[in-house]
Amino acid sequence: MRIISGKYKSKRITAPKKLPVRPTTDMAKEALFNILNNTYYFEDINVLDLFAGTGNISYEFASRGTENIICVDANYGCVKFISDTAKSLEFDISTIKSDVFKYLERTSIKSTVVFADPPYDLSQEDFSQIPELVFKNELLTEDGVLIVEHSKHTKLEELPHFSYLKRYGGSVFSFFEKKTEE
Numbered sequence: 001m002r003i004i005s006g007k008y009k010s011k012r013i014t015a016p017k018k019l020p021v022r023p024t025t026d027m028a029k030e031a032l033f034n035i036l037n038n039t040y041y042f043e044d045i046n047v048l049d050l051f052a053g054t055g056n057i058s059y060e061f062a063s064r065g066t067e068n069i070i071c072v073d074a075n076y077g078c079v080k081f082i083s084d085t086a087k088s089l090e091f092d093i094s095t096i097k098s099d100v101f102k103y104l105e106r107t108s109i110k111s112t113v114v115f116a117d118p119p120y121d122l123s124q125e126d127f128s129q130i131p132e133l134v135f136k137n138e139l140l141t142e143d144g145v146l147i148v149e150h151s152k153h154t155k156l157e158e159l160p161h162f163s164y165l166k167r168y169g170g171s172v173f174s175f176f177e178k179k180t181e182e
Contacts, residue, residue, distance in 0.1 A: 001056050004030050006042075006063030013059065013085060019077050021053035024117060024149060028168035032147070033060060035166065036113065039145075042066045045112035048139070050100045050130070055082035055093065057115050062091035069093045070111075072103050101126075104133035112141045117149040127154055131176045135161050146176040 001023045003011045015021065024032075036042075042064040049058045052071035055078075061069055071082050071093055079097040086093035096103060100118070116130050127150060133139075134146050145163075148156060150172050156162060161176040 001054060002026060003059055003063045004033065005060070006065065008059070008063040008089060011063075011089075013054070013056075015054040015081055016077065019054060019081060020075060021078065022120065023054050023056045025169060025171065028149075028171045028173070029057065029060060031166065031168050032173055033064070040112065046070075046110075046141075048072070048109070048111040048114045050104075050114065050116040051118045052082060052095075053078055053117065055085060057117065058082065058093050059085065059089070059091065061113075062086070062089070062093060067092045070096060070109065072096045072098055072100055074099050101129060101133065104130070104137060104139070107139065108137070110139055110141050110144070112144045114139060114144070114146045115149075116146070120151040120154070122154075124154060127156060128159055131156070131159050131161055134176070135178075140178060142178070144178070148174045148176070150174065 001013055046068035047061050047066055049071045052073045058069045058071050073079050079095045083095045114134055131146055152172055156174040163175045163177045165172055165174045
């Protein structure tokens, strides 16, 4: 994987092969950050990266100037890899080893961007639980967005707060936002 833009543009990061991960492709990541770049100043936001895996998305935010990033993953190897990589690149990334669903139940930290990249074989019910918990526990700032990465076989369009989706190859990003009363 490589960092696409920012302070560490083009820097390659090699994760250990034994980690149970499927990093977001560079093409999909670049498209995602083009969307986010039109909405946010990366220096002014905070990010919650769920099912963080290698930390691929978090490094991209950090390279672009985001300083408040929390990565949550249940795998000790992933959490250690992210911590070690963040330290070596001098990124301000906090890591938490936890089941994501339990973390979402107990946290009260609000984030501008919540990014979730669960395993693609997660059940439809578990996928649905991510936005449910984020919105029930009010984990987004007023202008915040939840982005869930999933395969084209998972359908999230009918869930509350769904806004739109973008497809990139075999990956889909579903965007969820607070609905403003008009």
